[in-house]
Amino acid sequence: MRKLKRTIGLLMAGILMAASTGCYNYRDINKVTFVTSAILDLDPFDNVVIYLECINPYRNTNESSDKGKRIVYAGTGKTFLEAIRDVGRSSSYKINFTQNRAYIFTENAARKGLKRHIDLIEKDQELLVKPDMFVYYGSLDPLIKFGDNDEYLGLYLNELTQKMKTTPTVLYMNTSDYLSERMAGNGTTVIGGLRFKEDIVGKKLELSGGGIFKGDRLVQNINADEGLSFNFLRDNVKSGTLEVRNPQDRDTFVTLEILKSKTKTDIQYDGQRVRLFKKIIINTSIAEAQGKLVVDENVINYIKTWEAENIKKHLSQVFSVYKNQNIDIFQVENRLSKKYSKVEIEDPIRLTDLIVDVDLNIEGTSKTKNSL
Template sequence: MRKALIILLGCIIIFISTNCSYEDINRIMFTTAIIIDVEEEGDTIVYLEVFHAFRSNQTNSEKGERILYKTEGRTIRECFISLAQSSSQKIDFSQNKVILFTERVAEVGISEYLDFLVRDQEFILRPYVAILRGDPIEFIELPIKQNEYIGLFLFDIFDRPLAFLTPRHLQIYQLINQREMGKNVTYITSVRSDKNPLQDKISKDEVAILENDKLVTFIEAEEKRGMAFMLNSANKGMLNVPHPQIEGNFVVVEILSSKTKTNVYFDGESIQLKKSINTRITLDAAQGGIILDEEIINYIQRETEKNITNKCHMVFNKFKELEVDALQVQEVFKRRYPTADVENAITITNLEVETTVFLEGSSGLTDFNTQHMQKGSHNIR
């Protein structure tokens, strides 16, 4: 909450120094989140979360409050015209942090809404974009203890470096660029509200895959991991591999860095897509403990390589079966063979994955129970 207020007050100070007086600021409301929904009849619904600054007569100081708006119209433009006409103060979109399309909008198609947001001069191209799963009213009214403003809360989630194996979160300008590549297949993070007896929360969900701006499918956690490696965005995350010494247990490895190089070859009939993946890992945990020696280290490296390779093939085979090029095969192919006449490259593509994993050494303290290290080996529990 404190961080949110600092950000908003900073924006207000900048606004004051360039355009407005204090009196002007109190007549402006700043959006932090926009939710776009559609009714079964086709009418558009827009929800706004806004920050309104005002001067308190009781404390004689500047304060801010969160206000929610809802409006309906035949088109998205009508919705925003209606908002402007019904509000006693100007609504400013320059500080908006996130735009959410509901799952219903994604099924109908986001093209009309996205084009309006890009063309209208009041909107900026920096907000993150996501698909909202579930009821938008329940979502926007959910009390979040970490931040009163859902838009700022989501911005913090999307803007920080990825700590999990998932494709990157896209801002609007990145989504626009992605639409122009290959077969106009895009991937967008989805979010949902989660009511919990201890604390209500908002969480990231499956990744939505859109073709020609319409929802095709969602991909689950294991598929997200494979997609992250295929798209060269697997910078951080965890993987489980079978324990080499205790059957049924697992060893958890943490990815420190990963780089994926892509090559493509065409013989006139089929395409060979080669992904060369180089990954550095460290041992994070081991069920039942583990003693590391050269043989065990090699085993963990081999099993991690196998894990990554299998995940890449899993997600590739899914998209090939759907004939949906979410892995940007068409774009890579066209750059390498610009004159080749291939309509949908992924349908005639075979995947080859070459994975190399390097397990970095222990930091020294490895046996958390005895604080003892055997010479020539590492004992981790």
């Protein structure tokens, strides 16, 4: 919470800095409301429905403190721009998107397609700031009311993403990357998911799984368990943990901390089959051992071999699932077009064989590792 308040303070400082640089004066600032997140949906008639979480700053030359008020506006229109203008008709302030931190698409809007939203996001000058993108699964009401306790949804997601995007199971996409990937190959890309999870203290909004998009339309959901395999194959893993069964106590686990990971990719086409090569190098250390683990060369080799084979098995399973559905989330078509520019193959993912080599290293091990 303290860090979030600091972020709000920095946001307010950034907004008010515009006044000191001549873009706005204090009187102008007090007439502008800044969007911090945008929830985008479609109604039963396919009209665009938007909910804009805004911060309305207030400052005058006689005050030393900054003030801001959270407001949520709703608007409807045939297009995204018309919905924004509908919001403008009910607001006494000018709506400004330069501080937006998140575009959140409902599952309903995502399944019907993002084309009516993306064109404006891509071309409008004020929307040049490219925040994170999410697919939200669940009822809209708790999401809209998320900030009732003086917490800003957009700033919360910004903090959460910065903290969690290096977690190997989390799927992450910002608007800039989405706009690039939708135009590459067959236009298949993955956007991270948002869900509320019930725990002891109530509902908690978390990053969980995501959605696969093709032609700007949600075609398949991807769960959190598949996220690790996807991130390894796409070279998105930077840190995290891996759990391995303790070879000296099969009812307990050894936790490996990922210190560094790199996935090298190559693709080859022989005129009949496509081969997608993935060389994954993972440097780890033993972070925890349940029970007692006596570490020697045999134990280390067992853990390395077992986990490397386990990773290969899961990567191959996830690849096969989406290959059989003709969903190319692994950029096969894009890589082929770059390497073999004169070759045209329809649906190359169906002709692709995945060849994975995992090189897992365990660093800094001593002779005996006492468990926690």
